[in-house]
Ligand SMILES: NC(=O)N[C@@H](CC(=O)O)C(=O)O
Ligand SMILES: [Zn+2]
């Protein structure tokens with residue numbers, strides 16, 4: 526028996542229009558995309574009634590907090606929140622407890638995700654043991670266990686020789702290095718960007734260079750080693766400029782940007798509220814325009830949420846003391862659809878591409894496309910639906926978002942992973 530998903534509106538790249546398609550799924554894969562309503566007798570049918578039908582969204586930067594910080598999130602709640610946000614594949618960061626720096630922890634994540642998770646989970650492993658920047662992890666063993674790349678996300682790798690050694694080793698294993706770019710000597714004790722909000726509130730600020738200095742260093746190291754180097758959560762004009770230049774001269778660099786850095790600047794921060802605290806911090810309006818343009822011209826390859834849940838108690842410690850990070854899964858698509866597509870700046874196809882085909886291309890994933898033969902990972906979105914963001918309704922344990930109360934349009938209503946409904950409204 527096959528499953529037919531009928532009456533979906535699918536974006537056609539060539540015509541730039543939505544077209545009605547009917548999709549046949551067999552053995553976890555798409556086996557046919559039909560223009561005419563087929564005879565579905567004897568098959569299971571899901572009628573999506575003219576809603577948007579997209580390849581499942583891919584999020585290459587998320588924090589599931591499992592093992593060790595299950596009070597913030599765990600693999601079950603995190604993957605369910607991802608499914609609710611329309612994501613079918615997510616890549617999780619290693620700043621867990623213990624840090625994901627051994628094959629055992631990689632296997633723990635993969636096993637739990639496979640048995641209890643709602644979406645596909647791809648784990649990253651740490652570059653250095655315990656993310657302390659002192660000693661490289663066992664890259665070969667971690668790759669063997671299923672790690673898809675190496676990163677010390679949460680902190681920057683401070684030592685250039687350590688980063689170069691990591692790149693050389695990763696390159697020899699055909700694995701990417703994913704970098705949280707932050708020079709610690711430039712950010713001591715600051716919670717927000719060095720800008721208007723910091724000045725007005727008498728706070729220390731995190732300068733743009735703290736990020737861009739690492740980007741500049743690392744594209745040179747990538748050129749020297751040939752490794753695929755991927756820049757995390759780009760937030761500054763200077764980083765965009767350096768990545769653009771590096772791509773122009775053929776350096777093997779790719780990059781990502783988060784919804785909040787595309788939509789918010791430090792001038793939007795309403796007060797000393799830690800729901801507006803994340804790393805990198807919200808930058809100036811000029812930086813916001815630069816990352817939007819970087820995404821538009823392909824300097825930045827993809828959108829990721831950097832879903833970073835924390836407990837209400839932790840976030841209540843205030844702007845200076847609360848941990849960095851905001852939840853992202855359950856607002857990402859409607860936020861970007863409302864701010865960029867409904868306003869006419871982007872085509873729907875462009876947004877979908879940066880959330881599906883582009884991450885799949887960069888990380889060589891099988892999914893991310895609606896074609897016969899591709900995995901049956903699908904997202905269905907009601908582009909007309911409009912509602913207010915209610916953090917209390919989040920499936921994620923993390924309710925920490927600056928978007929509470931925002932009226933957004935374009936909510937995912939169903940997510941299908943490997944041909945099975947992972948989440949439905
Ligand atoms: N982005 C954040 O503000 N926080 C992340 C760490 C990170 O992505 O650097 C976290 O783990 O909470
Ligand atoms: Zn980071």
Ligand SMILES: [Zn+2]
Pocket residue numbers: 586587588618678679831833
């Ligand atoms: Zn992160």
